[in-house]
Amino acid sequence: MDFTMDLANWVIAYLGDNPHLSIAVVFLISMGEALLIIGLFVPSTVVLVGVGTLVGGGKLDFWPIFVATWLGAITGDAISYWAGRIYGEHLKRMWPLSRYPGLVRKSEDFFAEHGGKSIAIGRFVPGVKAVIPGIAGMMGMSNPRFATINVISAFFWSLAHLMPGVFIGRGLAVASQVSGRFALVLFVLLGAVFITAWLIRIVVMSSIPPLVRLQTRFVESAARRPGRIWHWLADTLAPDNPKALRVVALSAVLAAGGIGFVSLLEDLIARNSMVYLDLSIANLMQSVRNMPADRVMVVLTMIGDGTVLVVLGAVIVAWLAARRAWTIAGAAALTMASAALFVPFMKILLQRARPEEILGSADLYSFPSGHATLATVVFGILAVLMGLGVGRWGKAVLFACAGALIVAIACSRIYLGAHWPSDVVGGLLFGITMTAAFALALEATRADRIAPVSLGLVSMAIYAIVSAVYVTQGHATAMLSYSQPTRANVITRDYWQEAGWKTLPERRIELTGETGEPFIAQWVGSLNVLRDLMKQKGWQIVPTWSWVDVLAYSDGRNDLDALLPRPSLHEGRLADLSATLPSPQDKGRLVLRAWATDTLVTRENGERDPLVLITLALERKKELPIVALPHDVPAPANDVRAVLKLFAQAGYTETASQAPNARRRPPLLVHMRP
Incomplete structure (x- = not known):
């Protein structure tokens, strides 16, 4: 993953310095993204959004880049399709498809379910996107039909990957007219949000195969051990249990979050490595602070304030209670209340001072960040509940959006000097742990009556209204509270x-x-x-x-x-x-x-x-x-x-x-x- 991101960053920087090569590179990236199996390892999204940013910033021309991206996507899918038409079933026994039998079966099922639409849908689905065209050719899809869907879907795929970057680039161009430092802060914030959303989507969509292998090995090992508990675990987590895989995934998230939080806490108490890192990052943030970025960051921190999140949490619990989902409502209320009580308890216990004094705040201590903790718990619970009404792709999008919003709020706390970076990381880890615990509890209840999609729409609409009113009325006061201390x-x-x-x-x-x-x-x-x-x-x-x-x-x-x-x-x-x-x-x-x-x-x-x-x-x-x-x-x-x-x-x-x-x-x- 690190190598892929480093490669993507190098490609983007190289294109900015060598625009004459950009057309060929984006063509090859777009084509490689659609090639059999190879496309799984091509960082097309990161590179193309980055290239779009260069287009929006005026360093590259739009139409040559767009046409090259479009043609590359068409060519890559066409090559995979004709490989399937020529080699047929024999293709599955050839390298590299022979190394991924599970992915091939999954792609065949996807094609059988969606037919011709799978070519268009598959472009946007991690995992199957690099196999579907070959499966279509293998299963005898007609060439004219494939070509038509290929050309049209490649057009919209190219727009979807380039236009976000174009808009970001134009925004940064305007921001750079105001201040180079503001453009830098905005770029880092958008980059953190985008990478978070991208990583969450990739993890949700790509974590199933390794989890299945882990589940199978654990069940086999538990079945061989003596004792009723081990046999009960083997039966409960058996692969034929529809809930077993979700339980394994959530247990892994809960364990990772808990271990991470305890490790961070131990480092803060017993060692100084994190303290030094905190100080370095805090000094860097204060050195790039500027008024335009302050305005943006104060808005982000205000939409993560306890006042707004309490309203959102109350709406979620009230909806569940109105739908008579008493157990789920109680679990949600208990989870949010536990997080809200844990934050001040830990602050009083550790008594860690904030990086900067916040005017008008009675809260003198910083670990963990209340904003990061509560935002993770409340938005996480909402994403878990909404995910009950959508498939795996929908879950990936939901968690990616929730993660992007949480990270934006968390970044604002570091930038404004309200928390050390480790405070924010600690809040995120504890919030993830609590959210995973809630999701595990949800597995033991019936959730068919809560209307998850309607819950999400109503909750986010009310959250948007409350946030708008709260920011409008309190932004000026908040700007004073979070202003950099000055010495007359x-x-x-x-x-x-x-x-x-x-x-x-x-x-x-x-x-x-x-x-x-x-x-x-x-x-x-x-x-x-x-x-x-x-x-x-x-x-x-x-x-x-x-x-x-x-x-x-x-x-x-x-x-x-x-x-x-x-x-x-x-x-x-x-x-x-x-x-x-x-x-x-x-x-x-x-x-x-x-x-x-x-x-x-x-x-x-x-x-x-x-x-x-x-x-x-x-x-x-x-x-x-x-x-x-x-x-x-x-x-x-x-x-x-x-x-x-x-x-x-x-x-x-x-x-x-x-x-x-x-x-x-x-x-x-x-x-x-x-």
Whole structure:
């Protein structure tokens, strides 16, 4: 698995650096994915989604990549089909099919059940996808019928594998216009979510054969041992028992989760290896924090808050009770309540401090993460119950979606500094253990009356509504609670006027370490006064930037007036104040941005005023075929002088300055209210 992922990552990076080879590579990957048995080991999904990301980011052209993917999928299935037509039943005795008799039987049953539809369905089903075309040829499916289904299904398969990456790539392109670090955080988050969902789907779909072998060996061994208990286990777990395989799988998950949690706990108590790893990851996360990513992560952490999850859990239990499934309702309630009580018990027992202090939180301790634990238990129980109404493929999709959401919530806790990584891992492991225990208990009950699909739809609809209301009403407060701690730097007015103003940055600092436009002024005073001044002089104050506003960027037909200014960052923070003024002669608009620093200037009477850094940029629309993006260029010198003159006319005096020298250092004027 590690080799496959490393190979996929290498291929994606190589294609980005060598676009001229991309068409041939995606053709071969798509073809190899459909070849007999070989397709089981080709990481087509990861590579094609990654290539789609490069397409969305503008590094590769869409149509050549799509056509190559489509033709490769058609060719691979056609080769497998004709191998089956030519060799017939003899193909099953040839290498490599001779090594996988169980997979061949499963594919034959799949083809017999679905007929021609199996060609289209099989493309999306791990395991049988690399065998079905050969089985179709072996069982005499007509060439015209196969070719028609092959061409059409390959078209939709190619879209399904490329388009998610295209959308991700376009999103990252927009994000990179805001900040390279934001694009990095977004890419890592999406990558973690996607890989989690992919791995869960693969495990659910591919774990049956080894579990069957394990079950058979255990039953044979138990039957040979003396004692009633061993004979009872042999009878209970016999392969002809329809529930036996599920019991084996759930027991394996429960054991793995429990052993993992105990091992992690032992490491935290007795050794320091995990502590050092926690510290390294936490420092890395804090070094890439930025305001846009904070907004996204706070939303994710809020949809995993106890308030929201308790409502979702109550809906699940109420539905089960209303359907008179009393035993299942009791088991679900007991599982969720046990997890909710276990978290504070372990926190008080270990008393492990959080990485960062969370404002307004009475919970001082961190292990295990309550968000990770409860999210795993509640979403896990819901996925288990919904899985009762679907087949193995449906279960794989359900658990993949649940796992993706849980991992996104867990990542937000690490990013925001609310928990150490081991806190989150511990919560996930304990939550998996509790969910497996619930699923095992479910095997001993009748679940035919709970309407699992309807339960899932109703529960998720209510969860979405409650989450939307909760986030809308509490996002601003949560942003303050999870804000990075700042330490005020207090200086005197005299020191600031003489030398202190020189210690502040000369230019806006991107999170990538690069510098942006120069700061044209340092303002000491209230931002409200600055806002009123700009409004009086005809500037339009930009409303608080929301990520909903990014939707306007997705339409390349929008004019500059329909777009909010690009949310530029300074040291990871959005501007505290932005204002615009049309500039027809420059075919754009002037954008003034102001950032309040952590420096406070003390007056003679002891009052303290915040020190604000101000930039001025000329913004034009960047002409792109699909998206509309504002693009900053340095503001002309006459516009800079006009803004500084505006301050002077309003009664602000220059207290320190340096002669402008464009080749050495940008002009910097320091103003202070009289």
